[in-house]
Amino acid sequence: MAPRFPTPKPPRRSLHHPPHPSPPVLPFHQHLPTYAPTPLHSLPSLAASLNVGHVLVKDESLRFGLPSFKDLGASWAVYRAVVERLGLFDLLDPPFPQLSTLGETARNRGLNLKIVTCTAGNWGRAVARMGRYMGIETVVYVPGDVHFTTRELIREEGAEVVVAQGAGYDGTVEEAKGRLEKEGEGGLLVMDIAWEGYEDVPKWVVEGYQTMLDEVDGQVLVATGGRPATHAVVPVGCGSIAQAVTQHFKSATRERGGTPVAMVMGVEPETAACLKLSLETGSMSLVTIGESIMCGMNCGILSTTAWPTLQAGVDAAVVVSEEEAHQAVLELQELNVKVGPCGAATWAGLKRVCAEQQERLGLNKGSVVVLHCTEGSREYDAPQAPQVVL
Missing domain, CATH: 3.40.50.1100 (Rossmann fold)
Known part of the structure; x- marks a missing residue:
């Protein structure tokens, strides 16, 4: 099996962005029908299984009554x-x-x-x-x-x-x-x-995701008794949500503003690991995609506006299989977290990271890990278990 993580990168650029007025995204969303913050689930059994302090799931399964962020x-x-x-x-x-x-x-x-x-x-x-x-x-x-x-x-x-x-x-x-x-x-x-x-419209899309991240900041402090996130795990796809999460947790203004920077891990399906390839090659790369139950992440190339932020800020790009994503769905459902394969992929990715690079990424008893579970439960064709040939 091919290695799932990119080779080491040279030191990354700062993610400092020139000051600009923040768009009124939260007031806009509050103006929409049925706005309410989505829940953040604390799952101590999952944290104990990986020997980390907290596993927190930002559950976007019912955002505005739709099954996704x-x-x-x-x-x-x-x-x-x-x-x-x-x-x-x-x-x-x-x-x-x-x-x-x-x-x-x-x-x-x-x-x-x-x-x-x-x-x-x-x-x-x-x-x-x-x-x-x-x-x-x-x-x-x-x-x-x-x-x-x-x-x-x-x-x-x-x-x-x-x-x-x-x-x-x-x-x-x-x-x-x-x-x-x-x-x-x-x-x-x-x-x-x-x-x-x-480029303008995709930038506005990323702006829109800030509402979720503003909710996360306050919810994490409540769940942990005042400790901020140390690690953020996010699906990649074309890169928009990953860009928003990376900017949020890696910006230089946040370094100066008191909220510690978190490690960021991007998760991709085996069928569309374009971020992993791009980080390995040092330039935005196209991959030939296959079919995946993680269809919302099944993109062969990154958004051009997302790539610079991801190149500079992502600490690990982890690739998960169809079987791993499906198993993650089942494990989260057992804990009454009803998500689809794209949402569950972050849990599959965290397990993969802890199995292969736990020490490098500083995952330990002091870690506060936020999984961005980006879609609710939906119908999909479950992957067939591989047959054992005797």
């Missing part, structure tokens, strides 16, 4: 994209309007807005939900291997679902970009992956 980034990015397309820049600060007024404004101007995106699952449903709130049509492209129940959930949000003919997630992105050209002036591409010339 994606609505945090999607809601803010869709809102910003529509507001800026309409030139209503004063609406980027509180008080925020009723979302339906944005669609009405566009129609009154004769602008037939249509949001276009692509997804491996949860992202598309979150974007479609915002389109429904705003009264704006949404078209969601999905790869052919996305489970049919996921497609139906997206359709239930009122979106048009198109099964892409291209190969995998990356081919689906290209088809969504082609649809945008056909929509003309009214087309609005909202994606959480960046490429050259398409």
Whole structure:
């Protein structure tokens, strides 16, 4: 089996970012229907099994009534994209309007807005939900291997679902970009992956995830009696949530501000270990993907805006198998944490790290580990156990 961790890297750059006004993301999310902080579960039995101080699971399984964290980034990015397309820049600060007024404004101007995106699952449903709130049509492209129940959930949000003919997630992105050209002036591409010339919207997505991280900071202190996180484990995928987590725990402003920097571990499926390869080669690298139950993480290349932050700040890139992710789902379900394979992958990744690099990453009885479990329970085809040939 190929090594699961990248070779040692040269010293990393500082993650200091120039001062800039923080966007009012938390007030915006509080303005949305059904906002509530998601829970942080303390799982002492898992901590004891790995000989670490705390294992804490940030459970995003019911964020805004959807089964994933994606609505945090999607809601803010869709809102910003529509507001800026309409030139209503004063609406980027509180008080925020009723979302339906944005669609009405566009129609009154004769602008037939249509949001276009692509997804491996949860992202598309979150974007479609915002389109429904705003009264704006949404078209969601999905790869052919996305489970049919996921497609139906997206359709239930009122979106048009198109099964892409291209190969995998990356081919689906290209088809969504082609649809945008056909929509003309009214087309609005909202994606959480960046490429050259398409960078603003993915940055807004990352901004949206800050609400989750602000919640985490306070919840960890309550759970541990005042001790902050020492380690953060996060799924990678195209890199947006990993970028947000890395920036949060590694920024120079946090070093000066009193919250100690945490070690960051990114988790990927064997079918799409693009971060691991990129860290090994020192440049953003494309991998050929295969099918995975961790479909929301099954991306062959990182977002161009995420890569510099991940290169500078990720301490370990760990790769997990289909079987490991499935087993992690079952183990968390036994503790009444109902997550899907992408969410459970962080627990699988932590077990892998502790088995292979526990000492290097400083995981011990003093460690406070936060697992970012990013999706709720969902249907998937469980991997078959390997057959033993006698």
